[in-house]
Amino acid sequence: MSLHISIIGGGYVGLVTGACFAQLGNKVTIIEIDQRKIDSINKGIPPIYEEGLEEILKKNSGTRLFATNSYASVAESDVSIICVGTPPNPDGSSNLEYIRSAATSIGEALKDNTRYHVITVKSTVPPGTTEKIVLPEVRRNSGRDSDTLGFCMNPEFLREGRAIEDFLHPDRIVIGSSDEQAEEVLKNLYSTLNAPIISTSLTAAEMIKYTANSFLATKISFSNEIGNICKKLGIDVYDVMKGAGLDHRIGSHFLNAGAGFGGSCFPKDVSALISLAESVGERPQLLHAVIEINEKQPHKMLELVRKRIGDLKGKRIAVLGLAFKDNTDDIRDSRSIPVIEELIKEGADVIAYDPMAMINMKRLFPSITYAKSIKDVLKDADGCLIMTEWPEFSHLSEEFSLMKQPPVILEGRRIIKRPEVEGICW
Numbered sequence: 001m002s003l004h005i006s007i008i009g010g011g012y013v014g015l016v017t018g019a020c021f022a023q024l025g026n027k028v029t030i031i032e033i034d035q036r037k038i039d040s041i042n043k044g045i046p047p048i049y050e051e052g053l054e055e056i057l058k059k060n061s062g063t064r065l066f067a068t069n070s071y072a073s074v075a076e077s078d079v080s081i082i083c084v085g086t087p088p089n090p091d092g093s094s095n096l097e098y099i100r101s102a103a104t105s106i107g108e109a110l111k112d113n114t115r116y117h118v119i120t121v122k123s124t125v126p127p128g129t130t131e132k133i134v135l136p137e138v139r140r141n142s143g144r145d146s147d148t149l150g151f152c153m154n155p156e157f158l159r160e161g162r163a164i165e166d167f168l169h170p171d172r173i174v175i176g177s178s179d180e181q182a183e184e185v186l187k188n189l190y191s192t193l194n195a196p197i198i199s200t201s202l203t204a205a206e207m208i209k210y211t212a213n214s215f216l217a218t219k220i221s222f223s224n225e226i227g228n229i230c231k232k233l234g235i236d237v238y239d240v241m242k243g244a245g246l247d248h249r250i251g252s253h254f255l256n257a258g259a260g261f262g263g264s265c266f267p268k269d270v271s272a273l274i275s276l277a278e279s280v281g282e283r284p285q286l287l288h289a290v291i292e293i294n295e296k297q298p299h300k301m302l303e304l305v306r307k308r309i310g311d312l313k314g315k316r317i318a319v320l321g322l323a324f325k326d327n328t329d330d331i332r333d334s335r336s337i338p339v340i341e342e343l344i345k346e347g348a349d350v351i352a353y354d355p356m357a358m359i360n361m362k363r364l365f366p367s368i369t370y371a372k373s374i375k376d377v378l379k380d381a382d383g384c385l386i387m388t389e390w391p392e393f394s395h396l397s398e399e400f401s402l403m404k405q406p407p408v409i410l411e412g413r414r415i416i417k418r419p420e421v422e423g424i425c426w
């Protein structure tokens, strides 16, 4: 059965969720406050790069998928799904201002209406947010009681760059709910997807998301710690993690050592969990270590380049890869940012290249040079730092002859398998 869904927030998660639910046959209205995104979505042009998204938007925009700044559609829809941002406050805790504001607007839109409606939180929020902020805010502003309103918390696990695939083929779907009727509506919404459904309380669903991201981040920092030890001992950490990861109790995913994790989720969510733990009197030592290791990894790139080149003042250093990972133009918390900052501080002549993320990085570092091609970035470079696991970098070989010889090529990702390339922790 197809439903009418209102998606609040048309960013990465909201747009992918909306586009996929429209593709599955539902009517979807995306409610956004950014007019640029609204216009772009309605024209069928994704405001972000995400593989496969443009095709789905082109097929569904104007027929089953609409974007607007008005909350009016909420009253006519069966479900509203909150996908607004939950950025970090300066102390690491989650800023829930957008969540509160979305809940207020949903409540106002549901006033004077009796149709059953499920309000679902998909944003990553600290346990208790749906129950203590969203639920009372919607009830107060709508003036409606629990009989005609249901509440769910349905965390999202998609990865950027593979978001459509992850959304349509999830490992599991977690549905935290206030009552059975609300849970049934969400189960129905996901009925065409082939994945196990885990039904929980609202708070457990919220906690599952933080736990999953913190565990994955822990695997990466653990691999980096082992990698740093291996580097000193002259052992290849990739052989080590392969050998360890094949034990099914460990698992071979997310054991790639390197410059650490970036992106809009891992750093923010681990910090939010630390802040939450400390607010209830727990000191989460392991989570603190996960962040600390991650902060130090990019600086190891600098230590290594100084060791190989010496004083960096006036040296031409090529930074290959600016996005926080491959297949995205997103630079949020990218590990290339602290590296570029430090290179600039040391007086290096920085030239950067990325297949997709240069426009975004230019806003942050307008004064460094941006190359038009891989050949351009490598030409006459004293050193090259590889910061993103773009598959197109894996074929590089001849291009390194353009650099000053012998070339100093340092990797923060394990993407090029050539003898002249030195890894940060291998």
Ligand SMILES: NC(=O)c1ccc[n+]([C@@H]2O[C@H](COP(=O)([O-])OP(=O)(O)OC[C@H]3O[C@@H](n4cnc5c(N)ncnc54)[C@H](O)[C@@H]3O)[C@@H](O)[C@H]2O)c1
Pocket: 008, 009, 010, 011, 012, 013, 014, 031, 032, 033, 034, 037, 083, 084, 085, 086, 098, 101, 102, 105, 122, 123, 124, 125, 156, 157, 158, 159, 160, 264, 265
């Ligand atoms: N990006 C990811 O890969 C990912 C994956 C899983 C979960 N999450 C979580 O999902 C949430 C959203 O993340 P995102 O990356 O999509 O953020 P985003 O910043 O890309 O998008 C949020 C959107 O919400 C809009 N918005 C803010 N307030 C609004 C309001 N009151 N009404 C309507 N629109 C409003 C903003 O303009 C923005 O376009 C976060 O909690 C994040 O942690 C993100």
Ligand SMILES: O=c1ccn([C@@H]2O[C@H](COP(=O)(O)OP(=O)(O)O[C@H]3O[C@H](CO)[C@@H](O)[C@H](O)[C@H]3O)[C@@H](O)[C@H]2O)c(=O)[nH]1
Pocket: 124, 156, 157, 158, 159, 160, 161, 213, 216, 220, 253, 254, 255, 256, 257, 258, 259, 260, 261, 262, 263, 264, 265, 266, 324, 325, 389
């Ligand atoms: O073995 C690994 C795997 C990843 N990374 C780095 O970790 C970061 C995050 O990568 P990835 O998890 O692929 O990207 P995200 O899009 O940030 O996805 C994560 O964050 C999302 C937002 O919460 C979740 O929904 C996803 O499940 C979770 O994987 C990137 O900088 C990667 O380079 C490593 O260093 N080593």
